Amino acid sequence: MNDRLPEIQLLLTGNEIMSGDTIDSNSAVIAQRLAEAGLGIHRKVTLGDDAQLIADELVDMAKSADVVIVNGGLGPTIDDLTAEILANAAGVALEERQEAVTHLQQWCARRNLQLNQANLKQAMLPAGCAIIDNPIGSAVGFELNIDRCRIICTPGVPGELKAMLGPIVASIAGQTASASRRNVLRLQTFGLGESTAQQIISDAIPDWPTAVELGFRAGSPQMEIKLSINTPSATDAQEKCRQQLNELFGDHIIGEGDTTLAQRVLQLLDGRNATLCTAESCTGGLIASSLTQVPGASSGFHAGFVTYSNSIKHSVLGVSEDTLAQCGAVSEEVVREMARGALREAAADYVIAVSGIAGPSGGTAEKPVGTVWLAWGTAQDLHTRNLCWPVERTLFQTMIAAAGLDMIRRTLLGIDTEPRYFDQRQAKHTG
Amino acid sequence: MNDRLPEIQLLLTGNEIMSGDTIDSNSAVIAQRLAEAGLGIHRKVTLGDDAQLIADELVDMAKSADVVIVNGGLGPTIDDLTAEILANAAGVALEERQEAVTHLQQWCARRNLQLNQANLKQAMLPAGCAIIDNPIGSAVGFELNIDRCRIICTPGVPGELKAMLGPIVASIAGQTASASRRNVLRLQTFGLGESTAQQIISDAIPDWPTAVELGFRAGSPQMEIKLSINTPSATDAQEKCRQQLNELFGDHIIGEGDTTLAQRVLQLLDGRNATLCTAESCTGGLIASSLTQVPGASSGFHAGFVTYSNSIKHSVLGVSEDTLAQCGAVSEEVVREMARGALREAAADYVIAVSGIAGPSGGTAEKPVGTVWLAWGTAQDLHTRNLCWPVERTLFQTMIAAAGLDMIRRTLLGIDTEPRYFDQRQAKHTG
Incomplete structure (x- = not known):
């Protein structure tokens, strides 16, 4: 147990993300789940499927971070390199893990599929790693330390990542005794622009309280307004800001949270x-x-x-x-x-x-x-x-x-x- | 003019991206446009709106990169910090630039809007920077060197970024005499999984040519198969691979490029x-x-x-x-x-x-x-x-x-x- 919050870094890998062929939505999911546990991501780095570049970055991140979450590169195809890179960086061998083979066999059986060589590659993992169950997909996750830094490797398939994050986030949150209780109130609006909203607020509320952080997220079609506080003592100020926004343009507010x-x-x-x-x-x-x-x-x-x-x-x-x-x-x-x-x-x-x-x-x-x-x-x-x-x-x-x-x-x-x-x-x- | 390809790094900023409230699609657009000019992104870092962290990363990137494209933080709201950070990192002052003020005035006039203080913040730019026109939005882009590295700052609003990328990419590509002519053939498929496709290909084409890089992008609902070559001499091999894929599962191929x-x-x-x-x-x-x-x-x-x-x-x-x-x-x-x-x-x-x-x-x-x-x-x-x-x-x-x-x-x-x-x-x- 530690009193300060762990420094969490995120390493995303994949040519398809780097080339822009795939839009990365995984890091958003990871960030949101961590936020629910009072944790934030300090820094995120994205790299293509280049073993040397990934290995260098991983070693570099491990010097300052407490936890590195690696996402991607666990798949069955030749461009999936994570297990090999982590084994090299940590100085251990790759070995076929029986738990992972069993997982693959059961996964294939449920789908009436033949277990093939491409799939079996997903059971070759760094020696000594802890295996993280994947309740949906064929690739298990795994965790291994580089020095004192936890390296947690997760699959790039969004649905699989989501299904695995619960225990991962809990284990990171368990490291720290007092995760800050950041409280974020999100208001969904339609028909307001970011600068219009900012201007109306600046004009009407010159004494906006410093304890309430104001943020905007311009989306299509909705724009989100966020009121964030870091201590429970600011709850009243946050509520007062919400009321003021309601008076200013409440008819444009659809609802809270993710309301569409x-x-x-x-x-x-x-x-x-x-x-x-x-x-x-x-x-x-x-x-x-x-x-x-x-x-x-x-x-x-x-x-x-x-x-x-x-x-x-x-x-x-x-x-x-x-x-x-x-x-x-x-x-x-x-x-x-x-x-x-x-x-x-x-x-x-x-x-x-x-x-x-x-x-x-x-x-x-x-x-x-x-x-x-x-x-x-x-x-x-x-x-x-x-x-x-x-x-x-x-x-x-x-x-x-x-x-x-x-x-x-x-x-x-x-x-x-x-x-x-x-x-x-x-x-x-x-x- | 330089013979080697420039090392391009990408720095994305914004609490909304870091927290996962916004899915970043901008870096995909930047990567695709650069790829069309034969250029790749070496590394991408994402940070929240933390001035110190952004400044440190920018200075660090400038040590090895030839070009850093910064995306985000040009908006009218208080969490938009890029101009100030770049000015500090480059050791120059912020100043109100008349071109940017004129741009804002015209932008507001076209929309029948009143120019407000929040907008005017977007005209405060690092002294000596070159201004990059934004044909759509209120925030101009700007460019300034840190030592020998070009720092190019672009807006986070996707439509605005897209409209500005043409000249930016051309100016980066102009730095290099011989951008490699990477040729990517993309095939859209429906109804095939990644590992199934990989396995069918591995089984049927054990002598897959090394000059043709095979890639997959599993999307919903379509999966893309990519055949990439780096030299024109591999065009025949690429075409032969395409024919082989057509024989293997051609009825699942919808079309080329972005065909839906x-x-x-x-x-x-x-x-x-x-x-x-x-x-x-x-x-x-x-x-x-x-x-x-x-x-x-x-x-x-x-x-x-x-x-x-x-x-x-x-x-x-x-x-x-x-x-x-x-x-x-x-x-x-x-x-x-x-x-x-x-x-x-x-x-x-x-x-x-x-x-x-x-x-x-x-x-x-x-x-x-x-x-x-x-x-x-x-x-x-x-x-x-x-x-x-x-x-x-x-x-x-x-x-x-x-x-x-x-x-x-x-x-x-x-x-x-x-x-x-x-x-x-x-x-x-x-x-």
């Missing part, structure tokens, strides 16, 4: 025992897909219509051919008829309908790429709005799908004020 | 002047959304139905209430009626229909979580299949949506052999 717009909408629908349907043109099913990603979505969401062509808007949703011919598919009239058609066909309480020009082609001077009509609400109280959000196609779909969900969220909460993006993303031609 | 299943399906539909419709239950719109992410999707895809509840399967797609009651929603009969209903309502040539149990709840002993019925084909030639793919909910949706698209791809190509995953993911209860 789709989750919040489904939760609000559940509270009213109500259902929502969708009629999507330019977002092409993304609103429906966001909703159905949420476990239990079936209580509030029963039906979505992706009506990508004019004839389908007519035949499936009953949009009049005259309206389509006179107003065009991207028009208030059409999106309104789409919404009414979807409400009727789905027998739902609420609706989101969207029709717009996602690009890159299809824009005109009158209706440039990024133009979109949104309709939302109920049969009795249907609202429409014309926006222009001229960004790359998939980002456009992401933001418009989110805007549709956000308007239903606001409707269900009875929020009357318009979101900031209505003003910022106003279409020039409102015809 | 949705792109390939739309391309094949275009070639036949045919249309596809979807009837989705457990995938909840993900197949439609994957298709409509592709620019120009409207030529081959007109209509998608998300029929998440039984009553909607009946009212929208005409699935008989008797069939639903007798067979259950996850059954061959229902998925077949969904497919026929969608073909009729959409007047389309081809259809994908899916009904399954995405979990985490809803499974039974007879039909556990992960059970799914797929239907695909035409009205005259409709196929069905029962699979069991028991993975986490969103991964299940991703894989099943891909499997549906893959079966249409195979149908459109006239491939008769069954994919490997039919065998591996066979449902136990085929009732």
Whole structure:
């Protein structure tokens, strides 16, 4: 047991990460799990599958770190080098470990697969290492010291890493008696930019308390605001900051933690025992897909219509051919008829309908790429709005799908004020 | 001009990356752009917003590297520290740069925004630095040497970084006379695992040529196989390897480069002047959304139905209430009626229909979580299949949506052999 926090470094390996072919999400998972135990990552280094470079870095890290978590290089293919490198760096031999062979045999048996030579490579481990069980994948993890530094080797496959982190983090946290109790309050927002939010806060709260660290994470579609404190005594200050943010732009706050717009909408629908349907043109099913990603979505969401062509808007949703011919598919009239058609066909309480020009082609001077009509609400109280959000196609779909969900969220909460993006993303031609 | 390749290191900064709140995709973009110019990244270090730690690392990197690309910390908020740190490390002052102020003024004017103090912080730059234009965002980039090492500072917002990388990469590539012409052939596959592919290749091609580097990238849903060569003289060997892979498991190869299943399906539909419709239950719109992410999707895809509840399967797609009651929603009969209903309502040539149990709840002993019925084909030639793919909910949706698209791809190509995953993911209860 030690009173100070261990210095933890992370070493990620893999040509696919270095070359950018794979986006690394593993280090985020490791960081989050460590944070839950009050631990932080001091430094992270990423290297390609170069045995010499990895060995040098590992030895270097071991000089100052208490723990190095190595991620990647445990796989069955020829570019997986971690076991060999660690054995060399620690000055031990590689040997076939029976526990690892047994694990591989059972893994293959469960999958009705033949154990092959490529797999067996994963049982060749540094002599004297401790084996870490992998409940999902074929590659076991392992741990060995270099001098006084613990080197913990984990697989690069995200699902396997996740399944193994619990015991690993617990064993690191067990080293220290008093992990700091960092408390992070995360607020999910939609429709605010980072600099806008920062400016509003700076202007309104010049005496922001130093004990509360303010952070932003601009994502698509949501932006996260973080209020972090390092001592329990700052809890009141943190709560006061939260209240002030609520007063400043509370209608843009979706919820806490990892809450998504789709989750919040489904939760609000559940509270009213109500259902929502969708009629999507330019977002092409993304609103429906966001909703159905949420476990239990079936209580509030029963039906979505992706009506990508004019004839389908007519035949499936009953949009009049005259309206389509006179107003065009991207028009208030059409999106309104789409919404009414979807409400009727789905027998739902609420609706989101969207029709717009996602690009890159299809824009005109009158209706440039990024133009979109949104309709939302109920049969009795249907609202429409014309926006222009001229960004790359998939980002456009992401933001418009989110805007549709956000308007239903606001409707269900009875929020009357318009979101900031209505003003910022106003279409020039409102015809 | 220099004959050897410059040693490029990457320094990523930001608490949000270190804590795992943000997944870093920027370094992948930088690596890919550098690779196109024949350049590689030697080493990458990631640190939180700790001025001392960043300064130490920067000075350390500058000792061995020719170029350090710093990413992050240029924003308007208080946790953005890069300009200050670089000024300190290089021993110069921070000063307000008129070019950067003008850039901010124009940026705000285009957006109808008021220039605020938070933004103006982005014009305080190290004295003597060269300014790098940011055509999208408010923060300009900048470059300054520490001794002989170029330190190039870039913004963390992905879209802005992308828009700035062209000139940056060109200026780095311009340093070297003979960037190696690495040629990478990337093949996209679906339905093959990494170790399976490695084993098939090792068994079938024991004399794999050393000039062709074989790499794998396991993604969801696709796996990429890479054949890399470093000299033009290896082009024939590379081409021969590709042919051998085609013979070994060519029906699992979707296409080259970044080809997605949705792109390939739309391309094949275009070639036949045919249309596809979807009837989705457990995938909840993900197949439609994957298709409509592709620019120009409207030529081959007109209509998608998300029929998440039984009553909607009946009212929208005409699935008989008797069939639903007798067979259950996850059954061959229902998925077949969904497919026929969608073909009729959409007047389309081809259809994908899916009904399954995405979990985490809803499974039974007879039909556990992960059970799914797929239907695909035409009205005259409709196929069905029962699979069991028991993975986490969103991964299940991703894989099943891909499997549906893959079966249409195979149908459109006239491939008769069954994919490997039919065998591996066979449902136990085929009732």
